[in-house]
Amino acid sequence: MPLDSSIRVLSADGDRAIFRAVQRAVSPAVVDSAATLAAARRALDGDAYDCLVLGAAFPDGDGVALLREVRATDDDLPVVFLATDDADHAVTELVDLGIDAYLDRVAVLRRAERDNGDDSDDSDGDGTDAPADAPSDDALGSRVRRLACEHHKARVAIDAFDRGATPADASWFIEDALDALDDVFYVYDREGKLVSWNERLTELTGMSAAELTGMSADAFFHEADRPAVKRAVEEVIRTGTTVVEARLPTDDGALLFQLTGRRLAGPDKELVGFCGVGRDITTRRQHEERLAQQNERLGEFARVLSHDLRNPLSVAIGFLDLERQVNDSANLERVATSLTRIDDIVTDVLTAARRGTAVVEFTPVSVEAVARRAWDTVETGDATLVVESTATVHADPGRLQRLFENLFRNAVEHGTADERASPLTVRVTASPAEGTVAVEDDGSGIAAADAARVFERGFTTSPEGTGFGLDIVRSLAEAHGWSVSVGAAATGGARFEFDGVEFADEDHRCPASAARKRGLDDP
Secondary structure (H helix, E strand, C coil): CCCCCCCEEEEECCCHHHHHHHHHHHCCCEEEEECCHHHHHHHHHHCCCCEEEEECEECCEEHHHHHHHHHHHCCCCCEEEEECHHHHHHHHHHHHCCCCEEEEHHHHHHHHHHHHCCCCCCCCCCCCCCCCCCCCCCHHHHHHHHHHHHHHHHHHHHHHHHCCCCCCCHHHHHHHHHHCCCCEEEEEECCCEEEEECHHHHHHHCCCHHHHCCCEHHHHCCHHHHHHHHHHHHHHHHHCEEEEEEEEEECCEEEEEEEEEEEEECCCCCEEEEEEEEEECHHHHHHHHHHHHHHHHHHHHHHHHHHHHHHHHHHHHHHHHHHHHHCCCHHHHHHHHHHHHHHHHHHHHHHHHHHCCCCCCCEEEEHHHHHHHHHHCCCCCCCEEEECCCCEEEECHHHHHHHHHHHHHHHHHHHCCCCCCCCCEEEEEEECCCCEEEEEECCCCCCHHHHCCCCCCCCCCCCCCCCCHHHHHHHHHHHCCCEEEEEECCCCCEEEEEECCCECCHHHCCHHHHHHHHHHHCC
16 A cells, blocks of 8 residues: 555654654654644644654653653554654653564664755755655665554544445455564565565565565574574474564664464465564564663672672771760761661662562551651751641552652752752651652752753753652662652642552542452452
């Protein structure tokens, strides 16, 4: 199915060169442009699109935030994500949100400039200066063309069924449905020769039908992977099923495919061949490799904690104990409490690093008691804590205390940056009916441009900040099964709200928590 003007693509990226590259690649399909998140939201709310080309950063937020909103309402819209160097932290979430392609934005721009020259002087943004030459065979163009075409086919078919229409030629409909697959579909005869395939294989290999007909399964793949593919063919003939991974060379580089096979039998149960699906798992495998590297760094971090930090900490605790035997005081008692708290945190971090996740042991916990313990461990100056809750929640006491500590420290460090007429007030509230706990302050608040990034690891607006405090807050919340959001407090400061909290009082558990509880407990 060729591209036509009924196919619509949204290019949501601040650079006009990206828009023009997409426009050239998918002509005569309609391409709309959105340079801000707000413009992209308006476009997606108003029109049905067949593909979204999404940039990582916008003046009013980040692309991942928009992708979350898209997936909340549309699980099927194909998304090509244009990543920047600082977007690696989002790879895990991008995979979970189901992106269809992950491309290097700088490489895409370089290819666009090399193919068509730098026409960045199109300041009116109407794209009329784009040449009408044939689409280039670049990675961005080929992916957008294929994804948009496949989605449009599916959308047209669904609309037809909704109207009660039935395709006049059922065989054409099945063939077209197979061509709409993002995966490769193939059928081999009993001699192991290719006899049927979908359009995806043609796109990946660039071969004609005459060239593809009769090819053996192993001939497509990297030479080092061919023996494994041959063994898989023998296995599917012998046992009926097989799964193997192999690298397929393409114009965009080698792609890793997971290949499945199932034996085909005729009416008399005689062998006629086998069929299967090839799924591109390159992005997933790259994600797994990144996780392995992160785990390796995490292990190194654990070793540093074990030796370089814990040893001097033990020495400090030992000498403090000796001093308190002969010269104890309230100040030394506070030092001892702080050192013990550091030792507990080191132990918890080591446990999480070695196990790969934070293990939460739930118990009924007083929100007020934990909040006040956390306040006593943070340098708060003349700030005031107000706890407007006597509720009890199911949480891990130590980790909940650390969550409060990080939020209190953040409020004091960032909320008192400007000259204030009165001391800062930090307020803790809880709503058992809604299943939420909140921490807010009356400080200077969080700029709208920073709100979408405050939970990113390493992001900070303070020269002395590490950028880990709020990232830890989010991790601790997720370890409890909660979600956290940031907004503006009624007093103008920052408000952090945790949703999905389960309260100990059975009569005041939020509906969502109660439903989860019933789902787990009911037979």
